[in-house]
Amino acid sequence: MEQRISLITLGVADLEASRSFYERLGWRRSVEKAEGVAFYQAGIVLALYPRQSLSEDLGMALSGAANAPLTLALNVRSRIEVDRVLEEAVAAGARLLKRAADAPWGGYVGYFADPDGFAWEVAWNPHFPLDAQGRIQLPE
C-alpha cells in the first residue's frame, strides 16, 4: 500500500454550518457542483460530508466528533502566526481548546475545535521545516 493519504473525510452534523465555518477561515471550495459534500484542496483533500451519509457508506453507526482521538494540524512558520491563526479561528466561530504555549519538544502549539468538535492543532515546529508550498518535509 502506497505511503500516502489522499483525502480526509470528516463526518459532520450540519454540512452548511461546517462549510460556513471553513469558508469564514478563508478556505475556498472546489468542485462546486458536487452535492451533499464539500471538497477543499488542502495539500491533501478535505471533504466535509454529513455524518449520516458517511455512516450509510460505511454501514456502521458513527459517534460525534467531540473527544475523537485525533487532531488535524496546520504547521506555520512562526510563533506569532500560531497566535494569529488561533485568533482567526475563534473569530470564525471555533472554540479555543488550548491557548498556545511552549511545547516540551521546542515548538509552540495551541488547539481549537471546529463546529463539530474536530480538534485542530496550530503549531510552529522548528524541527519540521516547511517547503515553498508550505508542506512539511520530514528529516530522515
Place this chain on the structure above:
Amino acid sequence: MEQRISLITLGVADLEASRSFYERLGWRRSVEKAEGVAFYQAGIVLALYPRQSLSEDLGMALSGAANAPLTLALNVRSRIEVDRVLEEAVAAGARLLKRAADAPWGGYVGYFADPDGFAWEVAWNPHFPLDAQGRIQLPE
C-alpha cells in the same frame, strides 16, 4: 488561515502495535530518533501517538477510534488496485469494514479499519485524477 492540512495525529491505544501494522503495509518511518511517536511522510505527515499522550496535550479525555466520524482515504489509479490494497491491508492485520463495490457517483470503493478502528477508504475515483506524485488535483 491557510487552506492546508500539514499533519494528522491519530491517538492510538498501543503505539507499537499501530507502528507494526503500518510498517507491514510497507510504510517507512521518518525521524526514527523521535520517541513516543512515529512519523510517516504520506503527502502530509501521519503521526501515530499514544492516545493518553494526546489526551494530556489537549487537556481533555478522548474516546477510542471505533465509530469516530471520519475516514482517511487512499485514492488509487484502477479498480484492481482497490482490491489489491484491501487484500494487502487485511493480510497486514486490518479488519475489512466493507468489501469494494461500485459507488453511486461512478467510482469503486472499499473500507478497512486499522488496529484502533480508524477507518480507511480505498477508492478509485475517475472524477479525481491523480498527478505524477499520486496527489489528487481537484477540478474547479
